[in-house]
Amino acid sequence: MAEIKISELTSGSALDGTEIVPIVQDGSTVKVTTQDIADLGGGGGGGITFGNYIFPTNSGMVINPTSIPVNSETNAAGVTNRCFAIPFIPSSTITISGIRLKVNSSITGSNARILIFDNLINVPNNKIYESSNLDCSTTGLKTATTSQTFTAGTVYWLAVHYSANQTIAGFTPTALINIKSSTASPIGCVYAYRTDQTFGSFPSTFGTPTEVVSGIIPGVQLIIA
Numbered sequence: 086m087a088e089i090k091i092s093e094l095t096s097g098s099a100l101d102g103t104e105i106v107p108i109v110q111d112g113s114t115v116k117v118t119t120q121d122i123a124d125l126g127g128g129g130g131g132g133i134t135f136g137n138y139i140f141p142t143n144s145g146m147v148i149n150p151t152s153i154p155v156n157s158e159t160n161a162a163g164v165t166n167r168c169f170a171i172p173f174i175p176s177s178t179i180t181i182s183g184i185r186l187k188v189n190s191s192i193t194g195s196n197a198r199i200l201i202f203d204n205l206i207n208v209p210n211n212k213i214y215e216s217s218n219l220d221c222s223t224t225g226l227k228t229a230t231t232s233q234t235f236t237a238g239t240v241y242w243l244a245v246h247y248s249a250n251q252t253i254a255g256f257t258p259t260a261l262i263n264i265k266s267s268t269a270s271p272i273g274c275v276y277a278y279r280t281d282q283t284f285g286s287f288p289s290t291f292g293t294p295t296e297v298v299s300g301i302i303p304g305v306q307l308i309i310a
Contacts, residue, residue: 133177142179146309150243151260160189161255161303163197163247166284169303170202170209170244170291171277172262178237183308185228186245188221190252195221196284197247199229199305202291204240207265209278209291221251232310240264242291245303248284255303273298 105116133142142148147155150173161169184199196218202209216229235241245253258276267273277297282288 133175133179142177142309144309147185147306148309149256149304149306151256151304153256153260155306158187158254158256158304159301160252161301162252163245163250163303164281165247165249166281167279168200168244168246168282168287168291169277169279169297170200170242171256171302171304172204172207172264173235173241173243174239174262175235175237175241178235179307180232180234180310181307182232182310183228183230184216184233184243185226185306185308186219186303187226187254187306188224188251189254191222191224192249192251193222195247195249195251197221197227197245197251197253198284198287200244200246200287201233202242202244204242207240207275208294209242209244212287212289212291215287218248221248221253228308242278243305244291245305246282246284246287247303253303255301257301258297258299261302267296267298277302 107116133148149155149158150171186197186199188197198218199216200212201214203211203213214231214233216231219227219229221227258274261276263274263276265275267275275296275298278291278294279297280292280294282292
């Protein structure tokens with residue numbers, strides 16, 4: 086059979102995911118579908134990418150908005166009335182049914198709230214969601230039920246607001262997005278922002294942001310709808 090150049094093949098129609106293509110895997114040629122390939126990038130609904138990780142987005146799955154799996158967090162000590170916000174840029178559009186945090190060290194009578202902000206020039210801006218008080222007087226997972234959609238390629242800010250200095254599971258800066266260079270330290274990177282507001286109903290905007298370039302930063306987990 087004569088060899089045919091790719092440019093000489095008949096053009097295909099719109100893909101539906103069932104088409105078979107050959108790939109080399111572990112030294113052998115095998116067949117996969119175009120849907121299998123799409124799922125690797127998160128575009129086919131099979132997962133959402135963050136760094137080098139691909140997290141499944143099946144209903145009920147819980148994901149971290151970072152480059153580490155769930156339950157691989159470390160301790161982030163709180164500061165009374167302080168709100169920390171980390172950036173989240175989903176690779177595919179997802180909808181969540183809940184958002185939660187994990188209390189590792191409790192304080193009697195303490196609470197926290199989870200917030201979501203939109204983005205303005207890589208800084209948290211308008212509040213688009215705020216949970217009710219989450220009881221931090223005991224350790225464990227604290228979940229807020231909510232339906233929120235995150236659009237692929239859009240910058241969001243996921244935040245935790247402390248009422249006291251309880252400890253919540255969080256992330257090292259290397260697990261987070263380097264959102265910009267620090268204005269305070271030109272060789273540094275900004276991984277989060279913080280602001281101080283009296284605990285309770287949060288204002289409609291984030292307020293005066295302070296760059297966070299180091300330390301353990303409190304975080305949340307997302308429950309896929």
